[in-house]
Amino acid sequence: MKSTELFEHASIQELKKGYLEDEHCYTCILCNKNIEKGIIYPYNNQLFEAKKMMQTHINDEHKSVFDYLIGLNKKMTGLTEHQSNLLRLFYAGKTDSEIQKELEIGSASTIRQHRFALKEKERQAKTFLAMMELLKEKDTLTPEFVPIHSTATMVDDRYNITNDEQQELIAKYFPNGTNAHILRFPKKEKHKIVILREIVKHFPEDKTFTEKELNAILKTYDEDYVLIRRCLIEYGFMDRKEDGSAYWIKK
Known part of the structure; x- marks a missing residue:
């Protein structure tokens, strides 16, 4: 079982990329695969440097960082099944009308309301993250918790x-x-x-x-x-x- 420590401690920007970089290699945050720097990798009759190979690995193995994240347990994302479905369709570039027809709910204006609700959730998340970062700088008594594995069930x-x-x-x-x-x-x-x-x-x-x-x-x-x-x-x-x-x- 892969460790989730990389995932737990990655910054937002690192999570968006899906990998970490150090002096020697690139490491996939999603599965811990390492790709060593300084090596040229053959791939489909092409030659890739390490960074390109890591990006290709993420696309091949995880489809995209977004697809990996949206597929995580509800306890990890904080999203309802309905919200996850909406985000998948938004990410796929569907219009409000197309989403309304596909999900068979309300009207196009209903979808716009959901977009607004998700933006509100984003604002709240930013505020919460900022508060937690400030708390870390002051709170020296909080114990270190073991990261929950990303495939965990019954998270409580x-x-x-x-x-x-x-x-x-x-x-x-x-x-x-x-x-x-x-x-x-x-x-x-x-x-x-x-x-x-x-x-x-x-x-x-x-x-x-x-x-x-x-x-x-x-x-x-x-x-x-x-x-x-x-x-x-x-x-x-x-x-x-x-x-x-x-x-x-x-x-």
Whole structure:
């Protein structure tokens, strides 16, 4: 499972681009893929420098930064399903009349009202972000919270976990290290998330597992591998085919 720290700490401008840049490489904020500088990359009978290759990666793998962001969990975007649908159509360049016909709601003036409501939400978001930035400069007591993975489901207080809490729980449940058998699989939801997050770190992101392969790995952590496998799916860490023939890390 990719870390969400890059995503959590990226600036608005960095989020818009979809990648970070340092001295050595470009890193995709959306999936953590690194593209090294100083290398010429062949692509469809063309040669791209690293920056162009990163932009191409985002288009190929994520369609666009907008498409990735709009597809995030409601808890991540703060948008209703209706608002998300409207933004998708606005981004696609549809007119108010075209959107009204496609969604079969109200009239073209109704769509204009929705545009105004979204602009109001934007103004509120700017104000809130400014206040939070100012708060960070003054508040030295707020603990660091563990970023929520972007594919998380059922996002609520169970994800209210500080870095210190996470380290304490890891030490408790993995007394022999995070590659070894856990003390026990916890009943508390918050504890489950910490355990699952740590287990999934050891899975390669681009590999597809058969159920047998996945079970064999999970058995190294706990005999009740079926429960852990089910929780990995329920909490959005992994996905699978409907017939259970293939499993993979959810991106």
